[in-house]
Amino acid sequence: xxxxxxxxxxxxxxxxxxxxxxxxxxxxxxxxxxxxxxxxxxxxxxxxxxxxxxxxxxxxxxxxxxxxxxxxxxxxxxxxxxxxxxxxxxxxxxxxxxxxxxxxxxxxxxxxxxxxxxxxxxxxxxxxxxxxxxxxxxxxxxxxxxxxxxxxxxxxxxxxxxxxxxxxxxxxxxxxxxxxxxxxxxxxxxxxxxxxxxx
Ligand code: HEM
Numbered sequence: 277x278x279x280x281x282x283x284x285x286x287x288x289x290x291x292x293x294x295x296x297x298x299x300x301x302x303x304x305x306x307x308x309x310x311x312x313x314x315x316x317x318x319x320x321x322x323x324x325x326x327x328x329x330x331x332x333x334x335x336x337x338x339x340x341x342x343x344x345x346x347x348x349x350x351x352x353x354x355x356x357x358x359x360x361x362x363x364x365x366x367x368x369x370x371x372x373x374x375x376x377x378x379x380x381x382x383x384x385x386x387x388x389x390x391x392x393x394x395x396x397x398x399x400x401x402x403x404x405x406x407x408x409x410x411x412x413x414x415x416x417x418x419x420x421x422x423x424x425x426x427x428x429x430x431x432x433x434x435x436x437x438x439x440x441x442x443x444x445x446x447x448x449x450x451x452x453x454x455x456x457x458x459x460x461x462x463x464x465x466x467x468x469x470x471x472x473x474x475x
């Protein structure tokens with residue numbers, strides 16, 4: 277199916293099984309990474325140190341620092357293998373050619389008055405943008421996980437504190453993404469599109 281065509285002029289989507297699996301694993305792994313990451317953060321908040329801003333226990337996973345680390349390091353395998361598998365899937369099925377934002381979407385943003393087409397263009401921009409955000413979480417996470425093996429990752433960010441802040445920025449980015457992605461998906465393809473991503 278050519279996804280560069282706005283939704284109005286095509287049959288509403290049945291997502292491929294690969295996309296559904298990716299979506300499910302992403303939701304589970306992101307939930308684990310967010311909540312266990314916030315548990316780790318609470319042990320020594322990057323914003324203000326031990327007396328600094330703490331996250332309420334309702335939003336954390338693991339109970340204490342070691343528990344949070346266990347969840348985070350177990351979840352990182354699901355998170356990164358899921359991302360890797362999606363990359364291979366997009367390459368093999370050649371979905372990379374039409375799945376992501378392209379020049380037609382940018383033109384649509386500049387020219388079209390059609391609100392459906394506009395939502396659709398934004399939808400594609402937003403779900404394309406999450407990929408570099410997730411890769412950055414992975415990259416900075418590897419730098420924090422194995423600083424002795426990858427000291428150049430820490431050096432790239434200037435300091436350990438800066439690396440922590442960039443890694444932490446995945447939390448607001450992911451939360452914002454989920455909210456905007458959900459709303460734009462509904463606007464672009466209605467409940468049917470959202471549901472087709474799961475069942
Ligand atoms: C979107 C996904 C992710 C989110 C939202 C996330 C979030 C967080 C947060 C909030 C912290 C605490 C930061 C601090 O206060 O220093 C953290 C720590 C950490 N994260 Fe992640 N993370 C994600 C993915 C990853 C991945 C993929 C890896 C590994 C490859 C990773 C490895 C680490 C490590 C090593 C720490 C420090 C643990 C420690 O100091 O004990 N994270 N993460």
